[in-house]
Amino acid sequence: MEKLMESEQTTLINELTQGKELTEQLRNHLNPSSPIETRQFLIGKILSSYEKALSILSWVDSVQGPKPTTNIITTLESPHSFANSSPRSEVFDQDLKDQSPKDVLKKRKTQPRWSEQVRVCLGTGFDGPLDDGHSWRKYGQKDILGAKFPRGYYRCTHRPSQGCLATKQVQRSDEDPTIFEVTYRGRHTCTQSTSKSVINDIRPGKNKDHPRKPQQQQQEQEVKPKLSKEATFNFGGLQVKTEGLDTREEEDTFPSFSFPYAPIGDELDEENNIFKEYSMESNFLGSLSPAFVSPTASESNYFSMSPCHLNNFGAGQNVQASESDLTEIMSAPNSVTNSPIGGDFDILLDNVNFDTSFSLDNLEFFG
């Protein structure tokens, strides 16, 4: 950190300062009368600030040479992030540095990737993860050690035609089978999207993403129980999960850090873009409901909440949102033209520069 460039240093200080201020604001909202949404937003913003700060540090690290950073992360990922809204759990693979474009299609660990996790609590009706606005093609399923349910591997349907490298993994929660953890990797580069129809197309069983085939369902549910590595708690529908118990992942990755895009190749050329985009998204969206964060920036989000809470966040959304809708809202990080919000935000974010002082007063809007 000794050679932080000035701009990064300034940004770092700003972020940490902002984190401090936000924490103070949060303290003022600890009284029970304060709406929980407000606290969630504050926590989300705090996390964004810290993550951004960490991202800067991490970037400096990557430029100046490897340094242990996991301790910092461990601190931030501690259970203190009981944060009702969303303990983030993004993972950025540091091995992207030694990528050559040729390796992109190879096996794990050789593909440049960032990942994110989105948790979707489906408490009603269907018991499967739902569409997130993109069409995915399942290419594998694997029993995962320590998990009751197999993990599904999906890649973008448009991979062959458009070379879209977005993938996702869907893992049903051990603790609560109604919860699916979706880990996305890679940003969609495809231009096609099913998003427009998704909101209206809520027919269960027609979901391309997770068709509810009896066969498949049975597979998911009949896997023998194994030891769980995580603990999930319910706070009135909000899912809070203790992170960081999977040490394997932490050892070679950078939890809590993310790039809002799929970095490929030339880091330096994109560094400005990284921070610009990250800054805009994290700050702007951090000011919004978690439900809004996902569609665009969502690559930097890991949140878990029950659909029953979405009405609190779904301003602008149909109150009668189906689970398809909810999933769409919550777990469509890679959307290009995704949910009504997501698509618009992408445009907005491309043209508007939100500074870090985006007012938290806007929270009232969602309260």
Place this chain on the structure above:
DNA sequence: TGAATTTGACCAAT
């Protein structure tokens, strides 16, 4: 009949 899914094998990482 083309597209999507399933599933065992393969490979890389640990």
Place this chain on the structure above:
DNA sequence: ATTGGTCAAATTCA
């Protein structure tokens, strides 16, 4: 040796 991620042939679906 074990595990997670991917491939690809076989199978199923629409």
